Amino acid sequence: MSMANPTTSKRPPAEARKDESQERQKRMIGEHFHELARAPQTGRKCAYTFVPGNLTELLRSFDVLPVLPEINALQSGMRGKSRDYIALAEKLGHSEDVCTYVKCDVGMLRSGNVGPTGERLPNPDLLLLSYTGCFTFLKWFEILAQEYDCPVVMLHVPYQGDGKITDAMRKYVVDQLRSKVIPAFEKITGRAYDEDLLKEHLARSARAEDDLVWVLESAKHKPSPIDAYFGGVYYIGPIFSAFRGTEAAIGYYKELRAEVEERLREGRGPVIPDGELEHEKYRVVVEGPPNWTSFREFWKMFTDEGAVVVASTYTKVGGVYDFGFRHDPSRPLETLAEYCMGCYTNLNFPSRVDMLSRYVREYSADGFLINSVKSCNSFSAGQLMILREVEKRTGRPGGFVESDLVDPRYFSASNIKNRLESYFQMIAQRRGSDAGPTAGPTAGMTAGGAR
Amino acid sequence: MKSAHGNSNVTELLARAQALHHDLRFENVRAWKERNGGLAVGYLPVYVPRELLWAMNVLPVGVVGGGDQVEIIRGDAYYQSYICHLPRSTIELGLNGALDVLDGVLFPATCDVIRNLSGMWMMQFPDKYVHYLDVPQDFDTGVGGAFYRHELLEIAGALEARGARPLTDAALRAAIAAYDANRREIEALYELRRREPWKVPTHELYLVLKAGLVLPVDEHTMMLEDYRRLVIRDDARRPLDQARMLITGSFCEQPPIGLIKTLERAGCYIVDDDLVAVHRWIRGDVASLAPGQPPLDALVEAFLRNGVPSAIRYIDQDKKGRDLVERVRASGAEGVVFCAASFCDPALLDQPMLVGALDAAGIPWTSFKYAENTGQFQVIREQAGTFADSIKLWSGA
Numbered sequence: 001m002s003m004a005n006p007t008t009s010k011r012p013p014a015e016a017r018k019d020e021s022q023e024r025q026k027r028m029i030g031e032h033f034h035e036l037a038r039a040p041q042t043g044r045k046c047a048y049t050f051v052p053g054n055l056t057e058l059l060r061s062f063d064v065l066p067v068l069p070e071i072n073a074l075q076s077g078m079r080g081k082s083r084d085y086i087a088l089a090e091k092l093g094h095s096e097d098v099c100t101y102v103k104c105d106v107g108m109l110r111s112g113n114v115g116p117t118g119e120r121l122p123n124p125d126l127l128l129l130s131y132t133g134c135f136t137f138l139k140w141f142e143i144l145a146q147e148y149d150c151p152v153v154m155l156h157v158p159y160q161g162d163g164k165i166t167d168a169m170r171k172y173v174v175d176q177l178r179s180k181v182i183p184a185f186e187k188i189t190g191r192a193y194d195e196d197l198l199k200e201h202l203a204r205s206a207r208a209e210d211d212l213v214w215v216l217e218s219a220k221h222k223p224s225p226i227d228a229y230f231g232g233v234y235y236i237g238p239i240f241s242a243f244r245g246t247e248a249a250i251g252y253y254k255e256l257r258a259e260v261e262e263r264l265r266e267g268r269g270p271v272i273p274d275g276e277l278e279h280e281k282y283r284v285v286v287e288g289p290p291n292w293t294s295f296r297e298f299w300k301m302f303t304d305e306g307a308v309v310v311a312s313t314y315t316k317v318g319g320v321y322d323f324g325f326r327h328d329p330s331r332p333l334e335t336l337a338e339y340c341m342g343c344y345t346n347l348n349f350p351s352r353v354d355m356l357s358r359y360v361r362e363y364s365a366d367g368f369l370i371n372s373v374k375s376c377n378s379f380s381a382g383q384l385m386i387l388r389e390v391e392k393r394t395g396r397p398g399g400f401v402e403s404d405l406v407d408p409r410y411f412s413a414s415n416i417k418n419r420l421e422s423y424f425q426m427i428a429q430r431r432g433s434d435a436g437p438t439a440g441p442t443a444g445m446t447a448g449g450a451r
Numbered sequence: 452m453k454s455a456h457g458n459s460n461v462t463e464l465l466a467r468a469q470a471l472h473h474d475l476r477f478e479n480v481r482a483w484k485e486r487n488g489g490l491a492v493g494y495l496p497v498y499v500p501r502e503l504l505w506a507m508n509v510l511p512v513g514v515v516g517g518g519d520q521v522e523i524i525r526g527d528a529y530y531q532s533y534i535c536h537l538p539r540s541t542i543e544l545g546l547n548g549a550l551d552v553l554d555g556v557l558f559p560a561t562c563d564v565i566r567n568l569s570g571m572w573m574m575q576f577p578d579k580y581v582h583y584l585d586v587p588q589d590f591d592t593g594v595g596g597a598f599y600r601h602e603l604l605e606i607a608g609a610l611e612a613r614g615a616r617p618l619t620d621a622a623l624r625a626a627i628a629a630y631d632a633n634r635r636e637i638e639a640l641y642e643l644r645r646r647e648p649w650k651v652p653t654h655e656l657y658l659v660l661k662a663g664l665v666l667p668v669d670e671h672t673m674m675l676e677d678y679r680r681l682v683i684r685d686d687a688r689r690p691l692d693q694a695r696m697l698i699t700g701s702f703c704e705q706p707p708i709g710l711i712k713t714l715e716r717a718g719c720y721i722v723d724d725d726l727v728a729v730h731r732w733i734r735g736d737v738a739s740l741a742p743g744q745p746p747l748d749a750l751v752e753a754f755l756r757n758g759v760p761s762a763i764r765y766i767d768q769d770k771k772g773r774d775l776v777e778r779v780r781a782s783g784a785e786g787v788v789f790c791a792a793s794f795c796d797p798a799l800l801d802q803p804m805l806v807g808a809l810d811a812a813g814i815p816w817t818s819f820k821y822a823e824n825t826g827q828f829q830v831i832r833e834q835a836g837t838f839a840d841s842i843k844l845w846s847g848a
């Protein structure tokens with residue numbers, strides 16, 4: 001459920017970008033997929049796993065390469081392939097009602113398992129089912145387990161039902177890491193668990209995380225030098241996927257930070273599909289994943305209105321770092337457990353409402369928008385209540401649109417555009433009457449969206 | 452002759468079960484609280500260890516949505532159209548005061564919808580006890596078991612703080628015994644239905660099972676005993692030429708009773724199912740599971756070892772679908788009807804895998820979806836009728 005690979009989308013939004021960090025990310029991702037493609041020859045092991053609750057440092061400490069099916073699915077969405085993949089999966093008996101990432105992945109697998117760079121992905125040596133923040137993950141890997149002749153190891157990450165991490169929860173995850181996950185890696189690689197090596201990876205993670213947070217928080221400035229949703233999905237790319245804990249990630253985030261620092265110094269707005277946003281008219285917070293099949297079009301609906309996303313929850317699905325969490329090498333397994341439990345969709349509803357309200361205030365947003373995706377109950381079930389609660393707490397208007405992740409049938413461009421236009425108009429009118437973005441409580445646009 | 456339990460004929464018994472089913476204000480729960488001075492705590496599907504609550508003089512109350520009896524006025528303002536029906540009718544019941552009698556609600560880790568509903572409930576009803584019961588997906592005693600045990604003790608502590616009786620081993624043993632008796636009685640009814648499905652029509656069994664969501668366990672066990680005794684001697688219940696079906700996928704949002712009747716009228720004997728699944732979630736007795744250990748250990752072991760293989764539980768790849776095939780064989784079912792709530796992620800994601808297992812075993816199946824408030828059954832009737840006919844034709848050939 002995460003970030004885009006700017007190398008491969010049909011009309012990649014990144015093409016208009018000049019930033020060197022973007023080029024670097026392209027190379028990193030390209031190399032990673034190339035390594036994966038060569039794995040059958042080189043003998044390197046690979047594990048399929050999920051973005052939320054990923055254990056990249058642990059994998060890397062065993063020299064195991066991660067494959068993230070969510071990323072492949074979103075890539076398929078951006079490359080215009082998801083429609084056929086989903087159709088194939090539905091033909092094979094998968095319900096039209098369920099998460100389209102799963103169906104897209106099944107369709108891709110049945111169509112030769114060719115990854116986003118055009119090279120075939122290796123079969124997994126291990127399915128690492130990190131059950132973090134989403135029940136569908138469990139089903140997804142049960143489905144994959146039927147397709148591959150490899151072991152599955154389950155890491156059940158408890159939900160923060162009461163809004164906190166307890167000792168019992170931490171112990172449960174650590175116990176599973178010790179008694180299930182680590183032995184599974186030892187078995188497939190023939191290597192012993194090396195905690196010192198893991199610590200080195202974790203220390204590197206924390207360095208990259210510092211720079212990522214700095215970049216995300218740069219959006220508190222006016223004008224914001226970044227778009228923290230559409231642009232943000234690129235920024236989270238390396239750290240949410242195969243690169244957390246690597247020197248490459250440190251290099252990427254250092255460079256990205258330097259670029260954003262420069263934009264800030266020069267008072268420039270964010271990079272957008274057509275160049276650069278010159279006048280920041282609206283600042284909004286976004287909840288929910290983006291739509292990938294019309295990513296660029298969706299983004300443009302914002303930039304055409306002069307709207308910048310200053311904070312988003314989607315960029316926290318693979319880890320919430322901006323409230324202080326960092327991977328801590330001195331407590332290697334505990335820190336991995338806390339990381340897993342802290343991912344956004346593993347937070348309870350009151351915490352999600354707090355987080356959004358905090359973003360609206362701290363990022364001086366004019367309002368917030370929810371993109372409710374049909375696929376994802378984890379995100380979407382209850383978002384209408386989030387909408388009302390955040391409006392109530394912040395006094396800023398909320399907007400609501402509906403689409404899907406990778407099923408183009410559920411992206412109704414005209415509906416969404418109309419809704420967004422009226423939303424931004426409403427903000428403008430209120431500014432007129434309130435002389436500033438500090439409107440009083442409002443009913444906002446609480447109706448459903450593109451049905 | 453009236454039995455010691457008070458039910459002299461099936462009609463009367465079913466009328467009582469029906470009345471409980473229709474009583475969405477939980478008057479019976481209210482009355483129990485007045486009589487016993489205990490708390491009442493609701494639980495969402497699928498499974499919570501009711502023994503723990505009962506041992507603390509807390510009445511466990513199954514909340515399975517509003518069925519086809521609740522008009523959704525505000526619930527739709529909480530849920531998009533592509534989310535199943537159960538949470539919207541549940542929130543409707545909460546908002547219209549029907550659940551005021553409950554001192555709290557447990558939300559077990561069934562799916563993301565129920566999980567999210569737990570947090571919504573916290574925000575909507577801040578004075579009530581709300582707990583997300585995270586059940587383990589790791590089934591080792593020392594790992595998932597230790598976590599689950601801790602969860603249970605936390606619930607016990609929270610209930611005690613709200614005025615429930617402290618949890619004691621003796622009371623928990625007694626509660627486990629009461630639920631074991633209930634499970635045995637339910638199993639006996641299922642066994643009778645497998646043998647003589649004409650004696651136990653599922654639309655009746657369904658009501659009797661649903662009564663168990665709100666009745667104190669002993670009372671429910673008596674109702675089950677009465678029902679079995681009465682139907683066994685009811686000679687008017689004669690065999691018909693029906694196809695034997697197992698229905699699966701209805702473990703959470705419950706189908707309207709009209710749907711069950713439709714299947715039966717379309718020529719199906721339902722000989723196994725996962726309706727009102729809390730009752731059959733644990734297979735066999737709990738009491739004997741951790742001999743010489745505290746009863747809480749037995750409750751934990753029951754979940755780890757004897758929980759039914761289900762869509763909401765992680766199943767090792769080599770076992771996936773095996774249980775369904777075995778249940779088909781054991782019940783003598785001639786076909787399977789996948790009958791899941793629309794937009795039910797766990798059931799619908801599971802289905803292709805189960806279909807694979809059935810196909811490999813040469814077991815015919817059909818599938819459709821429902822919502823708890825579905826009112827039109829014509830399509831289902833035709834589909835089920837055709838399926839039943841084809842099975843009868845095939846088995847007669």
Ligand code: SF4
Pocket residue numbers: 001070099100101102133134135136137345375376377378379405
């Ligand atoms: S349901 Fe949501 S979180 Fe889960 S796999 Fe699908 S998109 Fe990701």
Ligand code: SF4
Pocket residue numbers: 535536537538561562563564565703704792794795796797798
């Ligand atoms: S019907 Fe399915 S999706 Fe809906 S609450 Fe129940 S288990 Fe969850």
